[in-house]
Amino acid sequence: MLRVVSRRLIAILPTAFFGSVLIFMLVQIIPGGAAETLAGADASPELIATIRDQLGLNRPLHVQYLSWLWDAMQGDFGHSLLDNRNIGEGILDRLPVTIELTSAALVIALLVGVPLGVTSAVRRYSAVDSAITSVSGLGLALPEFWLAMLAVNIFALKLAWFPATGINALEDGFWPHVQSLVMPAVTLASGAAAAITRFTRSGMIDALNSTYIRTAWALGLPARQIFFRFALRNALIPVVTIVGIVAGGLLGGAVLVEDVFVIPGLGAMLVQGVLQKDYPSVQSVALVLTVAVISINLAVDLTCAVLDPRTRG
Amino acid sequence: MKQLIGCIAALLLSVVPQANADSRNNILVVGMGSEPFTLDPATGLSGFDYPNLYSLYDRLIDFDPATMELLPGLATKWEFIGDDKLTLELTIRPNVKFQDGTPMDAEAVKSSLLHFKTANRIHDLDEVSAVDVVGADKVRLKLTKPYSVMPAVLSDRAGMVVSPTAVQKYGTDFQRHPVGAGPFMLKQWTSGTSLELVRFPDYWNKARIKLAGITYRTILNPTSLVSALLSGQVDHGFNIDPKNWPILSANPRLRVAVEPSTAYYEIALHKAMPPTDNKLVRQALSMAVDRGVLADAILGPGMSGGNALMPIPPSWFAYSKSLENSVRYDPAQAKKLLAQAGYPDGITIKICATPLVGYGTDITDIEREQMKPAGITLDVSVMPGSACLQTFNGTTQFHAWQGAFSGRPDPFLTYQQNFGTSGQYNRGGSNFPGVDALLDKIVATYTREAQKPLYEELNRLWIDNAPFVLLFYRPQYAVYSRSLAGELPNLQGKPNLTSLFFKP
Numbered sequence: 001m002l003r004v005v006s007r008r009l010i011a012i013l014p015t016a017f018f019g020s021v022l023i024f025m026l027v028q029i030i031p032g033g034a035a036e037t038l039a040g041a042d043a044s045p046e047l048i049a050t051i052r053d054q055l056g057l058n059r060p061l062h063v064q065y066l067s068w069l070w071d072a073m074q075g076d077f078g079h080s081l082l083d084n085r086n087i088g089e090g091i092l093d094r095l096p097v098t099i100e101l102t103s104a105a106l107v108i109a110l111l112v113g114v115p116l117g118v119t120s121a122v123r124r125y126s127a128v129d130s131a132i133t134s135v136s137g138l139g140l141a142l143p144e145f146w147l148a149m150l151a152v153n154i155f156a157l158k159l160a161w162f163p164a165t166g167i168n169a170l171e172d173g174f175w176p177h178v179q180s181l182v183m184p185a186v187t188l189a190s191g192a193a194a195a196i197t198r199f200t201r202s203g204m205i206d207a208l209n210s211t212y213i214r215t216a217w218a219l220g221l222p223a224r225q226i227f228f229r230f231a232l233r234n235a236l237i238p239v240v241t242i243v244g245i246v247a248g249g250l251l252g253g254a255v256l257v258e259d260v261f262v263i264p265g266l267g268a269m270l271v272q273g274v275l276q277k278d279y280p281s282v283q284s285v286a287l288v289l290t291v292a293v294i295s296i297n298l299a300v301d302l303t304c305a306v307l308d309p310r311t312r313g
Numbered sequence: 314m315k316q317l318i319g320c321i322a323a324l325l326l327s328v329v330p331q332a333n334a335d336s337r338n339n340i341l342v343v344g345m346g347s348e349p350f351t352l353d354p355a356t357g358l359s360g361f362d363y364p365n366l367y368s369l370y371d372r373l374i375d376f377d378p379a380t381m382e383l384l385p386g387l388a389t390k391w392e393f394i395g396d397d398k399l400t401l402e403l404t405i406r407p408n409v410k411f412q413d414g415t416p417m418d419a420e421a422v423k424s425s426l427l428h429f430k431t432a433n434r435i436h437d438l439d440e441v442s443a444v445d446v447v448g449a450d451k452v453r454l455k456l457t458k459p460y461s462v463m464p465a466v467l468s469d470r471a472g473m474v475v476s477p478t479a480v481q482k483y484g485t486d487f488q489r490h491p492v493g494a495g496p497f498m499l500k501q502w503t504s505g506t507s508l509e510l511v512r513f514p515d516y517w518n519k520a521r522i523k524l525a526g527i528t529y530r531t532i533l534n535p536t537s538l539v540s541a542l543l544s545g546q547v548d549h550g551f552n553i554d555p556k557n558w559p560i561l562s563a564n565p566r567l568r569v570a571v572e573p574s575t576a577y578y579e580i581a582l583h584k585a586m587p588p589t590d591n592k593l594v595r596q597a598l599s600m601a602v603d604r605g606v607l608a609d610a611i612l613g614p615g616m617s618g619g620n621a622l623m624p625i626p627p628s629w630f631a632y633s634k635s636l637e638n639s640v641r642y643d644p645a646q647a648k649k650l651l652a653q654a655g656y657p658d659g660i661t662i663k664i665c666a667t668p669l670v671g672y673g674t675d676i677t678d679i680e681r682e683q684m685k686p687a688g689i690t691l692d693v694s695v696m697p698g699s700a701c702l703q704t705f706n707g708t709t710q711f712h713a714w715q716g717a718f719s720g721r722p723d724p725f726l727t728y729q730q731n732f733g734t735s736g737q738y739n740r741g742g743s744n745f746p747g748v749d750a751l752l753d754k755i756v757a758t759y760t761r762e763a764q765k766p767l768y769e770e771l772n773r774l775w776i777d778n779a780p781f782v783l784l785f786y787r788p789q790y791a792v793y794s795r796s797l798a799g800e801l802p803n804l805q806g807k808p809n810l811t812s813l814f815f816k817p
Contacts, residue, residue, distance in 0.1 A: 082350040084488075085489075094505070164546055165537050260536070262532050268505055268533075271533070272505060275533070
């Protein structure tokens with residue numbers, strides 16, 4: 001198992017490296033630079049040149065990249081160009097909200113997706129199966145930000161069940177906090193739930209068509225035992241794999257959902273940084289999100305290796 | 314099961330926040346479409362920060378919101394002294410304290426003015442050569458030239474008096490720990506979420522203030538801001554996209570208001586690049602836009618503040634009503650002017666626009682079609698945010714920039730900055746014949762009555778030289794909860810919300 005862990009760890013290094021290069025370079029080619037942002041709209045070329053010098057932007061790109069990466073690896077993300085705040089502290093302030101939102105969405109997606117997928121597979125080709133397949137198709141097709149706006153219109157503005165924007169602080173009460181989390185989490189979970197439904201269904205159908213299940217039926221075992229003890233356990237292995245991809249997607253989706261619901265998480269920080277050209281913030285948040293996605297996928301790989309010895313290679 | 318669902322629903326409904334003043338303890342919640350980066354008046358540049366700044370800081374000189382006539386503020390009196398009028402003497406209001414307990418006296422005012430000047434971000438005090446304290450309540454500003462506009466400058470950022478103790482204590486971090494002598498003081502500032510202010514109990518003019526506090530919530534997404542208004546999560550919002558007017562007007566809990574503003578839309582032109590260095594070309598461009606149609610399309614029918622040919626709104630004293638119809642949409646005449654200028658086959662104008670809805674490419678899309686019959690091809694490049702403005706300012710990549718101007722507290726500043734040879738927005742630094750001399754005359758004239766004919770002449774020169782293609786005025790679109798009253802919209806269009814209160 002130790003060999004599996006070390007092999008996976010070595011395998012993610014190139015991914016992390018290329019991710020960091022991509023993040024660094026993409027921000028470099030956006031029109032208007034960090035020095036121009038700091039200097040303001042009416043700055044003279046001399047002032048911009050001075051600031052470029054102060055920020056070390058005149059150094060060769062590879063030197064800038066290595067210096068940025070080295071600092072980031074030590075937890076030093078620098079300071080925001082806009083308000084000079086420590087970016088690392090800003091990320092730490094916002095990280096819990098994003099983790100809570102995406103975790104809640106993942107739990108909802110699993111709680112909805114797995115039972116629906118199982119039902120769909122067990123009653124395949126029935127009206128229930130068609131309904132679940134159609135709804136999950138919609139879930140995959142509808143963009144989260146659009147669904148978010150629709151949800152606000154119906155559940156906040158028309159029915160007044162939930163607040164339209166913001167997350168109530170936990171200190172203000174548990175229920176108000178949960179209430180404000182419901183709409184963003186459910187919206188964010190919609191696509192993930194649909195994907196998990198589809199994967200569970202297909203995994204279950206494969207399992208139900210296998211010879212060991214036919215044998216179980218022939219032995220006269222109870223249906224509940226066949227579905228849940230034998231079929232589902234095997235059907236869930238590809239679902240665990242998809243959870244890694246889905247969790248990465250949730251982090252990406254959170255960027256837009258946080259914007260619509262005015263949630264002060266990492267996604268909102270990224271959007272704000274992009275709109276206001278706060279390059280160090282954009283680079284730092286993108287790097288943290290990339291590392292998070294890579295880590296989730298690593299965790300999923302290792303879980304799969306534990307669940308299914310065949311994948312250990 | 315049904316009982317369980319019922320219980321959960323009842324529990325959820327029981328904690329839906331009630332949008333009224335009682336539940337918020339007389340705290341006004343304002344939805345802000347932007348967030349300040351700094352609350353030091355000397356280092357911020359954004360016009361959107363003013364509601365925050367007005368809450369925290371009182372200014373040396375105040376103004377009448379409707380007319381912008383100057384009124385006493387932290388200075389009870391001001392006068393230019395000496396025959397040359399090169400000294401402005403301020404009499405400082407006694408017994409005023411900053412929010413940290415520091416006395417707001419002549420020494421504090423001097424320190425604040427020097428803090429503004431040495432920050433070197435905004436050049437409003439460039440004409441001040443020295444600041445002297447000549448008594449416990451007297452401060453004198455030495456000026457480098459006759460500068461009648463200085464009192465108006467002191468009604469803006471430069472006149473927001475900051476606590477010298479706090480500036481000393483926090484250094485550059487003062488921008489995150491603002492301390493002024495205004496009616497509200499900082500309670501908490503959470504980046505990206507909210508700025509919470511509470512009433513300053515020792516405010517010198519406390520009878521004026523009825524709110525217990527103001528919370529400015531950051532809601533960058535315009536659609537979310539509208540949702541927050543409609544659901545009652547916020548009591549007030551401004552700079553609202555007027556396309557949302559029908560839905561906001563229909564909400565019985567809300568009151569919508571179109572308030573005055575000095576802001577206008579414009580196409581800024583580079584005056585040192587051919588062909589926009591040519592006056593005839595600029596006149597042709599001005600004639601090649603149908604301002605009324607453009608305004609109706611961008612802001613909604615009847616929502617604009619009128620067509621703009623001068624850089625100040627019709628309600629200001631410097632406006633010349635006699636000139637307001639002197640340029641009309643006439644592509645045929647524009648084409649003739651281009652031929653006269655040596656461009657019989659037409660011209661291509663490279664313009665930069667942002668993708669921001671209501672400010673950028675949606676405007677240039679219409680302009681492009683309107684200009685075609687005049688033989689003008691608008692070559693639009695799209696860049697995000699202020700990158701566009703910076704590229705226009707710093708390079709010769711573009712002839713034009715699609716944008717807007719928020720206006721200044723005195724018309725002189727608007728004209729000087731846009732039309733004067735040394736004006737920071739006079740791209741290309743064009744020296745328009747007669748303009749600098751006229752500006753010098755205006756700034757050495759001390760009453761509005763005497764300035765008015767000079768502005769009439771300046772407006773003629775503006776329209777003739779067409780340094781910018783002005784488009785239409787943008788009023789301030791504000792939305793209030795019906796439980797609110799007491800707003801004092803000002804002509805500058807930068808809301809001061811400190812007078813608001815919840816109706817009993």
